Amino acid sequence: AGVARAQELKGPVPVPAGKSLQKGERTQVAYDKLMQIKALPSYSEPDWVKALVDQGKLPPVKDRLPAKPIVVDTSSVEGTGVYGGVIRHVSGARPQGWNWMAGNILAWGGVEEIESQCLVRLAPVWMLTPEKSEPLPQLATHWEWSDDGHALTMHLLEGAKWSDGQPFGADDVMFLWNDNMGDLNVPAWGRPEAFGAGTTLEKVDDNTIRWHFKEKNPATTLYQMGFQKLCPGPAHILKPLHPKYNKSATYQSYINALKPENTPVVSMGPWTVTEYKPDQLMVMRRNPYFYEVDEKGNQLPYLDEVQYKLSTWEDRTVQTVAGSADYANMEDPSIYLESLRQAKNPDFPDKIIWGARALDWSVLLNYSTNCGVQNDRDKAIRNLNRTLDFRRIITQGMDREAIGQSLVRGPFITPFPGGLHLESDFGQPDMAVYYPYDLAGAKAALAKLGFKDTDGDGIVNWPKTAMSGPLAGQNLQINLLYTTLYTTDSNVAQSVVSMMRDLGVSILLQPNSTELENTIGTCQWDWMVRRIDHDAQAPLLYLDRIAPLAANNPEWHHGTAQENQNLLPFEKQLVDIIGQIRTEVDPAKRNALLRDYDKVATENVYQVGLVAVPAAILINKRFHNVPPGTPVLAYGWGEDASMRERFWVAKQDQGKVSELAPKTLPGVK
Ligand code: BQZ
Ligand code: CA
Structure with missing residues (x-):
């Protein structure tokens, strides 16, 4: 219902389809x-x-x-x-x-x-x-x-x-x-x-x-x-x-x-x-x-x-x-073209087996209201992250085609609407609600939420209302956690900085060279660049990671040992769909339910998906x-x-x- 609110923004469109790179026979055994x-x-x-x-x-x-x-x-x-x-x-x-x-x-x-x-x-x-x-x-x-x-x-x-x-x-x-x-x-x-x-x-x-x-x-x-x-x-x-x-x-x-x-x-x-x-x-x-x-x-x-x-x-x-x-x-898409060029050499040492677009890079927004909230600033940011209009603005401020082409030119990368992977056992192109790039609309909608650049430095300022807490009047600045262990994550983080700047949002990069899991567990982050991969490709195995079934998941919404998550209404819907999947014995019906999950998750921009990448x-x-x-x-x-x-x-x-x-x-x- 709430999904139709941001009138300034363009409505959903089909996800641009990608060309398959898979070829050759596939092993089959009983x-x-x-x-x-x-x-x-x-x-x-x-x-x-x-x-x-x-x-x-x-x-x-x-x-x-x-x-x-x-x-x-x-x-x-x-x-x-x-x-x-x-x-x-x-x-x-x-x-x-x-x-x-x-x-x-x-x-x-x-x-x-x-x-x-x-x-x-x-x-x-x-x-x-x-x-x-x-x-x-x-x-x-x-x-x-x-x-x-x-x-x-x-x-x-x-x-x-x-x-x-x-x-x-x-x-x-x-x-x-x-x-x-x-x-x-x-x-x-x-x-x-x-x-x-x-x-x-x-x-x-x-x-x-x-x-x-x-x-x-x-x-x-x-x-x-x-x-x-x-x-x-x-x-x-x-x-x-x-x-x-x-x-x-x-x-x-x-x-x-x-x-x-x-x-x-x-x-x-x-x-x-x-x-x-x-x-x-x-x-x-x-x-x-x-x-x-x-x-x-x-x-x-x-x-x-x-x-x-x-x-x-x-x-x-x-x-x-x-x-x-x-x-x-x-x-690592940035070295695909060079690797493929070398593969033409008759002495190339390897077999190459291309797979589906089973990797994705997304921006996760932290929804946790009790885990890792240290002050009123954190509280204001989490509340903003939990606001659907805001997530629509952010997602429609992302030029996914440009991010993809900056990683590797050619037909490899497609836009990723968030949620589950389209190229999977259950995936269908129309299961996702995909909100296209719309910078002008996103800017207008941000202004309507009360965020305007009041001091002319190109970054919108928090409105002087209760929702802003101690941030009232300050520039909208968000920390973005990412791992430096993968070049792609660093490249994606850079793209996010420049796209958000065009929108009037300032991003402060938080590079992390250890395992992100450690920081995820503390909940002390605002946004995070993340390769979600397996959860979105084989969700049946990771039902506990794609909706808040227990306090330790999903990565972007944790509870604490004392207190469970504060679920948004659509999250309750997701938990409910997963409950149905758990007891569904018919695989075809399970797949249909996964598609239902995907619709609700993407319609509500549960995370800001960016790109889907084959490996x-x-x-x-x-x-x-x-x-x-x-x-x-x-x-x-x-x-x-x-x-x-x-x-x-x-x-x-x-x-x-x-x-x-x-x-x-x-x-x-
Ligand atoms: C594959 C994989 C095997 C984890 C990890 C790593 C962690 C995630 C994910 C992948 C690495 C490789 O992925 O990138 O190609 O070999 O190990 O375990 O990304 O940071 O937390 O889920 O599997
Ligand atoms: Ca400003």
Whole structure:
């Protein structure tokens, strides 16, 4: 209703369509073929690992594997691999520590997807055939709903072990749920409220857990049980360090309990970090207890080592193009043209797999009225951010075509109206309400809101009314937080400054060179440039991040431990739509509801979307089993969507890159 108010402004128009860059075949495999849970007659491992077994340094492979391992299909790619070889990654982030249950950042770039394994696996869902496109097994192998639709029983990988040989089981999951997610002093990635009000988790036995839901058939809950929410860490190590169980521990000591230099990291993943050199590199070696095998019983992974060079995100693309690294999500538009020019060279080292426009850059406006409000200035800015007419003005003051062309010329970038991604499984061009660039209208509407340049310096001044608080009469100046870890974020922030200046709004840049998550958690920011990517591409996995279901989300509207968010009327509508999605068993109806969500979110300019950008996977040609058509971002990032544990390198190519820690295993001396 309120949406029609800003009469000065042009009304919605269709979003300009983009040309698709995707081409080539796309892997398709049936759910029950991709992964099976079953015992095989015999198991194999690399010869040098077998030698360690023979020397008595490690139990035999069949005793290291679960009773029924996850048998992964290789026939839908190139087939059975050979052991050996290395993949070299680059990350622009740095590990904060290894306590992922307590929200530590491990280094991104696919590190978390190796170290933290979750109840279900989502990233490879993109390759499933449509008859059964659902979360895949990971630490939970199978599950069943009760007849009344209120309970979900999950069976865990029986007999699976952590990389230090200690048993994995229900206690690990219970510790995550009760003492991390359920403890507001721990900045966990997920909160119990996001699983529906009143949801509880019960340990049935060491290998079985049972969820109890107040709602009937919350089918989409399974999508919340994967990366990065339901990924237990080793309770046998962390429980004794948690303040609830250790009187001399504090929350701070618990959160930082596993320092980056504490290696080897204890993990359930295919490899684990065995060496860390700050600002230089991390080495990961194969985990001898990893729970997957191929159809022939060869324990995975095929590659013995993963290296992470610690550099910048842009350098990831540059090094992969140059052949000194092996994998990049090419996501920095300013170097697309140069990379594509080099790709014409016959010696170009990589395959290029283009994906959908799955990345976006947006400006988030802080809506929080209790979190991080330190004074009356903050209060006035938050209230302004919460005013729809103001958000319309800001969004229509953004020239998205110009921002896109300034990042990279050509057909790559399209305007992004905010909300969810149009190029996604559920997306349709007309689902978004898109308010076009209209500088004159935006200026007029700003004046009508009472903001006029009373002192002739080109910046509008706050009206002398109660809404302005201590800012009455001052220039309208807003702080804009952005990360300097990505060049694109810096470039976008610069564009926002100049466009807002044309509108008469002064922007004070707040560059941040650590992880934005830290500042987001404090709520001490006005506006922020943000790449939202996965939440908008695969919202089913992140329902808790796109509307205020719990106090810790969305990033731009937090509550506090004491007080929930003050929801705007349209946010209540969004929460309501998400409630319907949670219990909708029909995927087609779920998609329709996601489109309803998008309409409400964009009509109300929930965030100021700017540009939608396609990305490409660059991967060195020496790897086999890279699934054709792997998306950079769908149900997870390309690193996990491509299933690295199945990658292999032919013997004659293995010498091209040497291992840094040959023939070593984490924790085995
Ligand atoms: C991909 C990804 C894998 C996080 C991160 C980073 C964080 C966000 C996001 C991407 C990086 C890479 O993205 O840019 O290509 O390798 O790691 O985890 O942007 O700042 O908070 O959500 O995934
Ligand atoms: Ca002024």
